[in-house]
């Protein structure tokens with residue numbers, strides 16, 4: 018064991034930092050930094066994907082033959098970290114990090130040729146249509162059906178919590194193609210165009226004023242049979258692959274690092290009774306704990322990236338990352354809220370343009386609480402904290 | 417000490433149950449969020465008819481001379497129903513300041529109007545960067561001029577100010593010790609109110625005062641006494657807000673209890689999972705302890721300032737921690753539904769977050785109580 022950071026990675030980091038600084042338009046960076054809510058900046062996200070694509074870096078984690086950069090897991094880690102630190106827009110996760118890997122691993126040549134370029138070029142936004150009103154933690158019980166009639170599937174059912182569906186062009190859906198077998202074996206993975214007749218999207222008003230989450234109603238939607246990925250009945254396997262593929266990103270480590278920096282900015286900017294929040298011993302203790310916990314999480318991420326050998330299955334470590342990562346997102350966003358004190362209670366409408374700052378209301382105020390509210394979801398999506406603990410108990414202890 | 421409710425208290429809670437449970441709920445709250453003032457004038461009028469606005473107001477001013485316990489019980493009900501009316505600002509906070517300055521002729525009249533439901537008053541005290549708990553961070557000035565005063569300065573986060581006809585404004589009187597509390601019409605020349613909603617759909621405002629010329633009798637209370645009166649009033653408001661938090665928590669626990677018995681996953685109700693049962697048990701413990709500490713604060717409400725403040729901060733700590741535990745777990749057991757604006761639990765979350773931060777947040781109360789514990 019030799020744990021010092023590889024010096025070559027430091028120069029790689031410098032190269033990436035310079036690159037982002039050169040190509041990220043300042044107005045996009047500024048809007049990302051000050052936006053009030055998520056939905057507000059979709060056009061910037063798409064523009065950014067196109068910029069990255071022009072530089073061959075829109076999907077660095079894909080295999081080289083599909084447009085990847087051939088970087089090591091550590092290099093990809095550093096790239097992501099620098100993107101977040103620079104306030105770059107998010108990837109279109111559904112396309113680049115979820116569907117993409119499923120397609121290049123299991124999709125036919127035809128589907129790969131048709132869809133991978135769209136994703137890579139940032140031409141499309143993708144919705145993940147897995148969860149249903151009655152099928153959340155128990156995803157395998159999903160009921161949305163797809164019946165093969167001639168060369169088309171006829172899809173009927175309802176999805177919920179489909180993030181961003183209202184602005185997505187395409188979606189990948191888990192559908193039931195066989196009701197006669199064990200639930201997991203009757204599920205298929207289907208690509209659906211969101212403007213197909215019979216698809217209705219409703220935005221869900223959220224706890225934080227945003228409407229990013231959606232319901233998707235599918236009423237006799239006709240989908241070309243060729244848009245089923247891989248084999249019918251294999252959808253569950255592909256979905257599990259998808260969720261496991263992005264093991265380390267579920268830690269949200271890069272995001273949390275940036276948000277902790279932002280919490281520090283607030284603590285240095287806010288004072289109460291002539292004392293900066295940053296000089297309050299109680300806040301200093303919380304910051305110290307958050308920073309230490311984040312370091313621990315980072316090392317855990319690195320261990321998973323390096324496939325460190327342990328005597329428990331690697332998936333157990335993935336649950337560690339998900340559990341701690343989600344808890345830390347919540348603690349760090351609440352640290353921002355608490356550092357703002359009562360000011361955090363002001364409600365801001367969703368807007369791409371931040372309200373003009375003033376002495377009492379610096380530009381770090383709008384949007385913080387909205388993010389802290391939706392961060393409650395971190396312990397819910399992608400396998401709730403309780404479900405993660407069930408998994409961990411099984412993997413680590415055989416319980 | 418008597419834990420049983422008096423006849424008046426029982427009547428109060430019956431009336432609260434009737435009015436509030438009929439008129440509350442997610443649809444109502446969402447409507448209020450979009451409404452101009454964040455609450456419905458018709459319900460405020462009903463509050464007056466039921467005598468709620470007269471509750472702590474002294475009989476001489478047309479009130480019911482109710483106790484702080486009466487006020488707390490009513491506020492538990494208001495908290496259960498997530499009422500957004502400016503009850504605490506007008507009746508508890510302004511009501512107490514006016515009562516303490518009853519020597520001034522205008523004060524008795526104002527109390528009568530509060531009781532009748534025709535006058536709403538908000539406190540404009542907090543300034544940017546001031547310590548919200550010590551209450552002495554006042555930079556705003558009042559200069560004596562022509563037998564009256566001229567006010568200059570700015571306030572932020574004045575709770576319920578957008579719906580108030582009058583403001584009680586704190587300012588340093590030039591050349592004098594302490595602060596003065598002034599009664600200022602919110603539409604007065606030189607007063608600029610910038611209103612905004614808070615997370616729980618109540619409203620607050622930043623207020624700029626530029627050369628606001630007032631008559632001498634606008635000064636309700638001055639000198640070193642003013643800060644003491646302000647602290648008493650804020651402590652009573654804090655008790656009322658704690659009562660609302662207790663009501664909100666108890667309601668949230670019930671809502672979660674029902675939800676986990678309805679929601680099914682893996683073919684069974686999620687309430688059959690031990691993980692969920694333990695979360696609910698934790699929530700129950702927290703809410704129980706929260707009510708206990710409300711009682712502790714009430715028992716010490718009339719004690720001298722230091723003792724009252726210590727009891728209050730101790731209660732704010734337990735209730736603040738409990739609010740976080742209940743509201744966070746409340747969302748967790750709801751899964752995705754907890755993140756929507758269409759389920760009640762998210763509304764409780766936001767209210768509890770607000771109540772935790774008014775008049776000193778958890779950090780401030782921890783520090784203050786820590787100081788008295790280790791003194």
Ligand SMILES: Cc1cc2nc3c(=O)[nH]c(=O)nc-3n(C[C@H](O)[C@H](O)[C@H](O)COP(=O)(O)OP(=O)(O)OC[C@H]3O[C@@H](n4cnc5c(N)ncnc54)[C@H](O)[C@@H]3O)c2cc1C
Pocket residue numbers: 144145146147148150151152153154155177178179180230394397398399400401402403404407679680681682686689691692748749750751752753755
């Ligand atoms: C912000 C957000 C974004 C999302 N984005 C998407 C998306 O883009 N696409 C998509 O398909 N889905 C998405 N989801 C859905 C998400 O994956 C589900 O919310 C999640 O799977 C939980 O399901 P549920 O909400 O139905 O909660 P439930 O499954 O009903 O859970 C309710 C409670 O019961 C507990 N519980 C359930 N089963 C057990 C058990 N066996 N043991 C112990 N406790 C249990 C849970 O932990 C939780 O506390 C998103 C959700 C959120 C909140």
